[in-house]
Amino acid sequence: MSGMAHQLQGRFVASVHQMPWVDSVGMRGRVEDVFQRIALRNAVFVTSPSAAALEFLVNRRVLTEEQAVVEANILPLNVKGATAVTYDAKAPLRLLFCGRLERQKGLDRLMLAIPKVGRPIHVLVAGSGSQDLELRELVRRVITPPHTVEFLGYVSDVGELIDEAHLAIMPSRSELEPVFVWECWARGRAVIASAIQAFADLSRQGPLHLFEDQAELVELLETADSTNPLYISDFSRAVDAVSGYKVDSRLTQFLNEEG
Structure with a gap:
């Protein structure tokens, strides 16, 4: 573990895109959780689209409040293909x-x-x-x-x-x-x-x-x-x-x- 922590001393950031309590389910999840904690603690900052996920990590002392950054996903969205649809309550x-x-x-x-x-x-x-x-x-x-x-x-x-x-x-x-x-x-x-x-x-x-x-x-x-x-x-x-x-x-x- 200490060797891994040593390798993560450079400047890097992380992003969380699944609820931490979901990742930690089961034996494999708990083992993965150990490595994730080491990585997150060494990140310059950690982004997530979920304030709840970051609050969870801060409360468990995985992150400091300064590290936690709420940031929406970057999505390549446009409405070029948008089409209206009609339907009524009597139809399938x-x-x-x-x-x-x-x-x-x-x-x-x-x-x-x-x-x-x-x-x-x-x-x-x-x-x-x-x-x-x-x-x-x-x-x-x-x-x-x-x-x-x-x-x-x-x-x-x-x-x-x-x-x-x-x-x-x-x-x-x-x-x-x-x-x-x-x-x-x-x-x-x-x-x-x-x-x-x-x-x-x-x-x-x-x-x-x-x-x-x-x-x-x-x-x-x-x-x-x-x-x-x-x-x-x-x-x-x-x-x-x-x-x-x-x-x-x-x-x-x-x-x-x-x-």
Whole structure:
């Protein structure tokens, strides 16, 4: 350990893009956590899009307050591909889920809510992960016509899938700063998401429809309608959010100065 610490004495910075308490799960995670602590403690500063993640590291004395820098992700966003979409509460609702098939992402919560929805729900699932087979079995048990769920596996470019969807869905149990939300906004789509802190923060910038529990999720799915006052401004808010996206990056500045 001391040898590694010695090698990290040069000037470098770090960036945290996953909640530290997620990384530390299991024996492998705890071992990795030791090396991460050494690296973070020796960094000039550490950036993260999540104030909560940095506060956690400061409280655990991994970082000092001076080292912790809240900084949004640098994303190559533009609204060139943005298209408006119309849908009403009497018609089938097309949803897109994109992400790892892990418990953290909460896809099981959506599957358990769908049978309680009166209108047809069609879900495209783009992604792979350790819960793939478990989720397919859940779908086989609880999803019946007129509802449908299609597993696509890993998809490298989800732009066309976003365009085909009425709304994206992120029923996550935890997130740091979900980039997929910004990808959806760049295509003019709103997102239905769990009311965790990351989404609550993002909801001040663009169209996110948040739910606290299954009953609220079912209600959102039942009432989703592009003419509904709750949804009518989704497209314009998404475009405005992306058009106004700007990051003054201390990380980039450091790298330019050091390079």
